[in-house]
Amino acid sequence: MSAVSASDSALPRDFASLEPWVAAGWAGQTAHDRSLLRVDRSPEEVAAFHAAVAPLLDPALAYLDLFPVDRLPPAEERLMRLMLTFAHVALAVEMQGPDEVLQRVATRHMRITRAVADRPPA
Amino acid sequence: MDTIACTAGCELPGTPIDPAEYGPRTVATGPYYRRDWFEWEVEAIFRREWLQVAHVSEVQNPGDFVVREVDCCKVSALIVKGKDAVIRAFHNVCTHRGTLLVSDRPAGNAPVFTCRYHGWSFERDGSLRAAPDFDTFGLAKADCALKPIALDVCGGLIYINLDPQPRQSLAEFLGPAWDLLPYHAAATATGFSEYVYEIEGNWKLVYDNFQETYHLRFIHPRSIGTSTSPAGNFFGYADTFATFGPHRTMLLPVNPEFEPAPTAARGFGKVIQSAMERGTELGPWNRYYFCMFPDNYLLLSQANPFVHSIMPISETRTRGTVRLYWNGEDASASERFAREFAMAATRDIHSEDVSVIEACQKGILSRAIDRVHFQQHELFCHYLYDQARLRVQDWLSQQGMADAADAALEFGR
Numbered sequence: 001m002s003a004v005s006a007s008d009s010a011l012p013r014d015f016a017s018l019e020p021w022v023a024a025g026w027a028g029q030t031a032h033d034r035s036l037l038r039v040d041r042s043p044e045e046v047a048a049f050h051a052a053v054a055p056l057l058d059p060a061l062a063y064l065d066l067f068p069v070d071r072l073p074p075a076e077e078r079l080m081r082l083m084l085t086f087a088h089v090a091l092a093v094e095m096q097g098p099d100e101v102l103q104r105v106a107t108r109h110m111r112i113t114r115a116v117a118d119r120p121p122a
Numbered sequence: 123m124d125t126i127a128c129t130a131g132c133e134l135p136g137t138p139i140d141p142a143e144y145g146p147r148t149v150a151t152g153p154y155y156r157r158d159w160f161e162w163e164v165e166a167i168f169r170r171e172w173l174q175v176a177h178v179s180e181v182q183n184p185g186d187f188v189v190r191e192v193d194c195c196k197v198s199a200l201i202v203k204g205k206d207a208v209i210r211a212f213h214n215v216c217t218h219r220g221t222l223l224v225s226d227r228p229a230g231n232a233p234v235f236t237c238r239y240h241g242w243s244f245e246r247d248g249s250l251r252a253a254p255d256f257d258t259f260g261l262a263k264a265d266c267a268l269k270p271i272a273l274d275v276c277g278g279l280i281y282i283n284l285d286p287q288p289r290q291s292l293a294e295f296l297g298p299a300w301d302l303l304p305y306h307a308a309a310t311a312t313g314f315s316e317y318v319y320e321i322e323g324n325w326k327l328v329y330d331n332f333q334e335t336y337h338l339r340f341i342h343p344r345s346i347g348t349s350t351s352p353a354g355n356f357f358g359y360a361d362t363f364a365t366f367g368p369h370r371t372m373l374l375p376v377n378p379e380f381e382p383a384p385t386a387a388r389g390f391g392k393v394i395q396s397a398m399e400r401g402t403e404l405g406p407w408n409r410y411y412f413c414m415f416p417d418n419y420l421l422l423s424q425a426n427p428f429v430h431s432i433m434p435i436s437e438t439r440t441r442g443t444v445r446l447y448w449n450g451e452d453a454s455a456s457e458r459f460a461r462e463f464a465m466a467a468t469r470d471i472h473s474e475d476v477s478v479i480e481a482c483q484k485g486i487l488s489r490a491i492d493r494v495h496f497q498q499h500e501l502f503c504h505y506l507y508d509q510a511r512l513r514v515q516d517w518l519s520q521q522g523m524a525d526a527a528d529a530a531l532e533f534g535r
Binding site: 035054057058061062064065067069080083084087091094095096097099102103105111112114115116117119 | 313314315316317318319321343344345383384385386388389442444445448451452453454455456457458459461462463465466467469470472473474476477
């Protein structure tokens with residue numbers, strides 16, 4: 001079921017429109033990496049990422065739910081990490097809005113040292 | 123013991139406090155910045171009370187260990203599960219000449235602990251297994267075991283007590299919370315998410331931020347400033363306050379009119395739904411906020427199942443560790459997304475507080491003011507101050523220095 005591609009940015013076919021975001025580094029490896037994308041990238045880029053991913057969040061999670069979450073094929077695993085980055089970006093865009101300028105400093109104080117999503121499969 | 127009915131029909135043990143009766147209080151700033159006071163607090167509180175330092179999921183199998191630093195006491199604690207499945211804590215110090223035993227990693231699994239200095243090795247139950255050329259010491263192995271630290275577990279949470287002979291058992295210390303903590307997600311969690319921070323702030327000043335709602339409107343206008351303040355309760359004051367021993371609890375209000383943002387609705391909705399499907403529904407305990415003395419507070423909530431540890435490093439520096447506990451592995455991509463969102467959202471709220479706490483500490487350090495004021499709904503801040511004060515004064519009396527604390531507690535210093 002996984003996309004057959006040698007590309008490090010390849011996503012499952014229905015989500016191929018998001019591949020440029022993977023290529024631009026938005027599928028952060030760890031939760032802390034993902035949380036930094038929201039504050040390291042420009043506000044315009046963060047907003048554009050949100051606009052691109054938001055309509056695909058529900059279909060992407062519905063699609064990924066068909067797989068065992070700890071054994072996702074490479075393309076699906078990239079899609080998962082892209083959606084996890086969206087969890088952080090959604091806070092910036094949907095909740096903080098104009099106050100995100102403060103959070104760009106504040107959240108750096110709190111380092112994510114462990115996340116269930118980052119654990120190696122048992 | 124008095125009980126108070128919670129809004130959903132259960133009874134919360136503890137002594138209810140009416141904020142209006144408790145009233146406003148004014149206290150001296152000394153305990154928020156003085157080094158002498160802090161050193162007394164370390165002796166009177168952090169070397170004597172139960173501290174929440176780990177979780178059972180970190181030491182699941184025999185030989186699993188974690189090293190936890192209690193910085194203010196300069197103690198390194200080695201917490202390890204034995205062959206007999208008993209979890210024990212020891213001073214992480216070789217009994218030969220005092221070298222730190224495990225110094226290369228903060229956690230792992232080990233069949234035996236070997237000191238890198240001269241090769242003394244210790245079993246997982248702390249006993250000395252072997253030491254090179256041991257006969258030359260003229261010692262008995264039984265006298266060379268690792269120094270134990272008292273340890274007990276409640277609701278999956280591991281506590282240690284650095285007092286060689288704790289005055290209270292953990293059950294006595296926690297009081298009614300001994301029966302309530304097992305309602306927290308930590309009791310059944312198989313894992314957790316974690317974020318940590320260090321902050322320029324006295325530990326009580328940091329803690330105070332998290333035990334009053336007066337600031338929510340100003341510091342958290344977009345995150346929880348409105349979701350916790352229903353009509354007619356602009357500052358989201360708790361409906362119920364109670365204390366038991368040195369601990370505090372309050373029932374946080376919710377604003378039924380609040381509409382979460384789309385992703386928040388999805389993320390928190392899924393976390394709550396998963397918790398219910400897994401049988402961890404909290405029912406009436408949801409939204410009870412437990413402020414445990416001295417070092418942590420937690421919310422009995424499905425959406426933010428966290429324990430926030432606040433441990434002093436120095437009189438003006440503190441480390442915070444926030445853990446969100448999860449029952450079971452991620453069952454699906456949707457659940458993984460929801461848990462990442464819940465962690466990120468909780469972190470957003472906590473991170474909003476950092477700069478204002480540090481600004482508060484700077485202002486106090488300037489000595490521009492010699493006192494701080496608590497209004498009646500900030501009563502937990504005063505209660506914590508008082509509980510710390512009582513312990514410091516009690517300890518100083520035992521040392522024959524009963525008057526030593528006066529200078530720190532007087533106005534005009």
